[in-house]
Amino acid sequence: MKKAERSKLFSATVMAGMLALSVTTGLRDVHADMSGYAAQTASTVGGFGGNTTGGSQATAAHTYTVTDRASLLKALGGENNATPKIIYVSGKIDMNVNDQGQTLTAADYAQGTGYNFERYLAAYAPSTWGKKKLSGVQEADRLQAQKNQAAQVVVKVPANTTIIGEPGAQFIGGNLVIQKGNVIVRNLYFETPYDDFPQWDPTDESTGNWNSQYDAISVQGASNVWLDHNTFDDGTHPDAQNGTYYGREYQHHDGDTDFTNGANNITVSDNIYRNHDKTMLIGNSDTKTTDAGKLHVTVTHNLFENTVQRTPRVRYGEVQVVNNLYQNDGTSSYKFKYAWGLGKNAQIAAQNNVLNIANASAPDIISKLKGTQLSDSGTQFNGASVSASTLSHTAPITWQPTAPAILTPTNQVQATVMSQAGADVLK
Structure with missing residues (x-):
């Protein structure tokens, strides 16, 4: 990036932070001025994350460009470094590459632990182990190998941080963990992290399941977070390659973006999943x-393409789902299950969302997972206006969402999202 462009981008970042201070929970226009790379930080955050400023108060001394894992960790300065900072990601950061440039494999992480997959399978076969919680040497060895991988790929992001991808920036196989408040992540391509050591859980559902660690982004207990104009996918490790053991998919992936442990005041806008x-x-x-x-x-204004479920899946939260586009033509190995999951005490307010889903019917939009409260308006399913709440017999929400300052009409959602969502739109 040219020096003049970088200076313009830095100024725009500071301006964005100042603007965001006055934003309420109404959806604001994060789509307006899409011309020029600087617009990626000049647009104003809206929704519940409207008071997020990230590193907008960073000085030039705390503005960094990072190109690999080591320089990223140095720029972040540790999980307790609350000094405002802006970090530009240039090129590809592969979190499974060590400081010597060596790509680390499952064998590297398992070295010295004693972990052996064949012995693991033999030890915990459901026919002999049953449904009790795992214990013993092989599970302990697996856990140590998993911890070795976590030490390499998990990155804790401190408070008052903005991470911005320069054009073409990629973050491969890593897990950004946000446990401190006031963080912005924009314009990055994420290849979802791949857990080399999934755990068998005999107690998960009636037949047991393989479960993995690591999301692309985990927000755990933090408030004021904005995730905008990123792209998330499974990249070079699609689930179709997973294989099956004990009759269940050997799942190496967890979530894309998960919000847990009382995380609060978050906006997720203009991303591609x-x-x-x-x-x-x-x-x-x-x-x-x-x-x-x-x-x-x-x-708001996200594209969910060939996603299976949890877009989103909610417990306890009051969640606005507005102007999103859902696409699955049925040819992908990722088969649609549902869009909106109602967990315990969840309340979802859905407005003007468009779903184009082959081999599904409108009642499939919602999955009741111990929750019942959802109100929707302006929902379109395969070209027809529908009331998902009526079809699924949900109860109305009991909170009053703030009216969006800008609400894209349903008939414009597809064109708007297809042209504006994802990384590298704001060049």
Whole structure:
């Protein structure tokens, strides 16, 4: 990037932070001025994350360009570094590449742990182990190998941080964990992290399941977060390659963007979620009653293409789902299950969303997962206006969403989202 362009972008970032201070929870226009790369930080955040400013107060001394894992960690300065900072990602950061430039594999992470997949399969076969919680040497060895991988690929993002991808920027196989407040992540391509050591859980559902660690972005307990104009997919590790053990898919992926542990005041806007199963989780446990009154999330103007489920799946939260586009033509190996998951005490307000889903019917939009409260208007399914709440017999929400300052008409949602969502739109 030229020096003049960088200077313009930095100025726009500061301006964006100042503008965001006055934003309420109404949806604001994050689509307006799409011309020029600087617009990626000049547009104003809206929705529940409207007070997010990220690193907008950063000085030139705390403005960085990073090109690999080591320089990223150095720029972040540790999880407790609250100094405002702006970090530009240039090129590709592969989090499974160490500081010597070596690509680390499952064998590297498992070295010295004693973990062996064949012995693991033999130890915990459902026919002999049954449905009790795992214990023993092979599970301990698997856990240590998983911890070795986590030490390499998990990055904790401190407060008051903006991470921006320069054109073509990629973040491969890593998990950004946001546990501190006031963070912005924009214009990055994420290849969802691949857990080399999935765990067998005999107690998950009636037949057990393989479960994995690592989301592309995990927001855990943090408030004021804005995720905007990013692209997420499974990249070089599609689920079709997973294989099956114990009769269940050997799942190496977890979520794309998950919001848990009382995370609050978040806006997820203009992203592309593509080719993924468990896409967006808001609230991760029925027993976490402390999540009540938190998990306020706005999900707006995103493209969900060939996603299976959880777009989003909500527990306890009050969530706005506005002007999103859902596409699945049935030819992908990622088969649609549902869009909006109603978990315990969830309340979803859905406005002007468009779903083009082959081999599905309108009642499939909603999955009741111990929750019942959803109100929708302006929903279009395969070209027809529908009331998802009526078809699924949901109860109305009991909170009053702030009216969006700008609400795209349903008949314009597809064109708007297709032209404006994802990384590298704002060049």
